[in-house]
Amino acid sequence: MTQSLAFELPDADVSATVARIRLSGVPDDRAMLRAAAELTRDLHTPNKALYWTDCLLSAAIGYAGMATAMFAASPWVAVIGGVIAVLALYRAELFIHEITHLKHSLLPGFRFGWNMLVGIPLLLPSFMYEGIHTIHHARTRYGTDQDPEYLPLARMKPWTLPLFLLVSVLMPIGLLLRFALLSPLSLVFPKLRRLVVARYSGLQINPAFERREPEGEFRRQWFWQELGASLFAITLIGVTVAGILPLRAFLAYIAIVAASAVLNQVRTLVAHLWENEGEPLTVTAQYLDSVNVPEPGFLPYLWAPVGLRYHALHHLLPAVPYHSLGEAHRRLAAALDPSSAYHKANYPTLSGLVVKLAQGTMRQR
Template sequence: MADIMTKSLALKIDDAELETAPASARIKLSGVPDDRAMLRAAAELTRDLHTPNKRIYWTDMLVSAGIGYAAFAATILAPTWPLALVAGVVAVLALYRASLFIHEITHLKHSLLPNFRLVWNLILGVPLLVPSFMYEGVHTMHHARTRYGTVEDPEYLPLALMKPWTLPMFLLVSMLLPVAMLIRFGVLTPLSLVIPPLRRLVVAKYSGLQINPKFSRRAPEGEFRTQWYWQEAGACIFSIALITAVATGVVSLHAFGVYLAVVAGVAVINQVRTLVAHLWENDGEPLTVTAQYLDSVNVPTPGFLAYLWAPVGLRYHALHHLLPSLPYHALDEAHRRISTALEEASAYHKANYPTLRGLMHRLAASTMGAR
């Protein structure tokens, strides 16, 4: 939810369309050595912050989902367009926050939050058509030291080095997410069960919230295979039931339209957040941990808007790349400790940015230079 979803279905971009800017315009992150003092401080100063608070997780997720679904119902039932619009915005923001717990599910040990993944999938993952198997096993590859920013990273494209039209396309893809997911689960899943070649394609290319079109996913194994199958079955049943209900008039076109709009709204906000989660300036070479950190973004300045567009700790995305298993509710304290302990010359302070608008302007300006 990217970051989320952190991502949407892979963009179908040909190799020719991945043309980047001249080498002279690129930032050579591959030459950045590790800042040992920063890495040591990040590990030592946060040793006591790694246990997730069950009360915070359950309360935040359930309250956000409750507000989101109540606002969704109010959007459908609102007597006037202004009221529907206000309720719709609340629904999008609340469900966006609730859906982003897919990111926490991917990183934390499930034994520390028993049944959290199950309940999240039942009330959010399946109804919003983003079950957690679409992110689990994919997002962790993005954090692999030897994969980040390379062709083997499912969640990375050198967006800052690409053509200007790639950014609007990136957002357009997210707007189509609910329709794409209805087709994926309601049509492709049942067909793939009887057409083995299609099944291999669905697993490899349409079973991950990824942005790298060259990435192919492997079939699930072990315990995760069971998780994958029941989640996919749930999303398939939900999709077929919804399509059938709309076709037979049980669910009105108005209600269905609101559903598509809300899910698309959640996906678009997440995609905007994804655009500023990194600087996207690596050209495919392996990076040190410090270089990966510098290609990522913190927006630590307190502000109401930051809590809306980057909730559940995602405004500390660079810090998250240093400490991937740190619970979201501990990131504020971790940032305070590390930034206080380290000098201004430390690499830690160089990944902090003041606003979403400034980051979007930087990315857009970089793509303009790629023309």
Template sequence: MNDMNSATLSPGAAATLREAVPAAGATKPHTVNDNAMIRAVAELTRDLNAANPRLYWADFLASAAIGYAGLFLTIGAGSTLAALGWAAMAVLGLYRAASFIHELTHIRHASVPGFRLAWNLIAGIPLFVPSFMYEGVHNLHHARTRYGTAEDPEYLPLALMKPWTLPLFVVTSLLGPIALMFRYAILTPLSLLIPPLRTLVLERYSGLVINPAFRRRPPEGAARRDWLWLEGATSVWAFGLLVAVITGVVPLRGFLIFIGIASAVMLLNQIRTLTAHLWENEGEVMTVTAQFLDSVNVPPPGPLAELWAPVGLRYHALHHLIPGVPYHNLAEAHRRLTAALAAESSYHRANYDGLPGLVARLARSSFRGAGEIGN
């Protein structure tokens, strides 16, 4: 990989890199753009768009193998301490494997042949989150005029909501696997017989969203075909697993351990989601820079971010600037931009130290907002 800095830029772009960018003191920060930063991002990352198939396959398969090994070792553990250790291994492995669903929504499938099918068979279907629940939804979150508005399926102004919404937002994720299993094992087959229920399932229960007002449109063309086979396969798996537990083919203890680990995976992802943005927009259309500053990077040296924000998610703000760059190139993109952009650049204002500080900031914002409403 080439070592790039401001010297590799076109003369016009290079001249702007050291421009001081005014702090966000404008009357309406959501209308301000840091054009110097945006030009630098375009110039410095244009060679980082190619996905590395070998890295995708090796990372995903290793993560899934670790996760499922941890699951089976947890089921067979002879002591509580050993079970907890193996369970932690299972959660982290499956969480990283499942996080590749984010990459599926951004990479060209031809660049990593067979990866989408393999991900669904190994992670998506077994964990009740087939890729159609994210594809066609997540791209709306990146739409220029949708981000942070009522039309964004992945946004809520959490920093401006009641303080009790934050723990509720996190804790409800523990019920995710049960809700998803019910959706596929019970609602899916019933909805084929009851048209109004089918409409409800398609609109309300077919996306990994956090905005309760979002309604999904029915898929068309190739997306519809993919949706149907993935939904059917997940329904067969969920219904078969339920029957196997009821008939005793699958021991109840093993099933509960599986659900517990899946719940922990969703809990960890929900905590990560809680800190992916600052959640401070009140529904107004935002500039690219404002969207970037409402998002979060947690770059090195903190090592733990790679565990709770894996597969490039620790560079979530940067990802909003360059969504087409694969996860394995984001660290290099961040290194180049950090070195090239002046300290006054907006780019550095989206970098945070770690999870505790982000959670505390969000909690303070929520309590402050509640106090202002009460006055």
């Protein structure tokens, strides 16, 4: 299998290789785009059994770990349970990404089942991502000020990275307040409702982005998901205040949700190079600003599960299910010439990318 030059370098050299990529004016690699379309035509159908089994098993393991963290008598057993819960529930949560791209007729009932089992109990109903993530994939919006999931982090001040991570630590508290307090109040105060929809109803990192009111079928989906999350948040706070749920158990829940959010935030840091300065890019330039961490390597299965280790490839083929991305990568890597842009978005590890990003911010002082 053909690999990129960066794949053969130690982490210390990855930063220098990445830094030489310039996005402005990069033309489309027509051969790459044509191969991506032609070689993967048979990979677009989701495997229903795999989706359900993977999601249900991840959730079951995660909730078992969470229960252990909440109620185990031994602190060490509780910590082990917590670690298992973070990793398993993180994997279950990331099916929200698949829900956003799926044709729901190909996997009937999955969105409803995921929301009932994962989205609502973890205060991450799918409406928080649906309608947001697709904008990130829009040809003319990626990397611009209209992209809800993009900030030029590599060109921002050094303090932005720790702040970026701190926000994720506070995420479960913010979600509790959003659903237990702001949702009910916004039903009474229309101006607050407009604010809640625009600013506090999406998993976005661009603070300038404002969301529009939902319409049609999505409005109905939004309503029942928000209602479910609000009832869950109010109940969780109520049983804790009443002493029915021990404070330790409540704090364990908060810690597990926060740790999953931090893990996802770290993954987000290396999902792109964050080099764009706000201009529209070609598809190839968008691909080069994104990151694959392909096989071999076990750790990406933990920090970038559900196909997200192939994030750059996903930007070429957003409709390919997560379980087919590995095969799509193998086909393209074998078929495309070493000079193809395809090989330039493949990197060996998380650490080199984090170092490169940190170095980029240090140059902005």
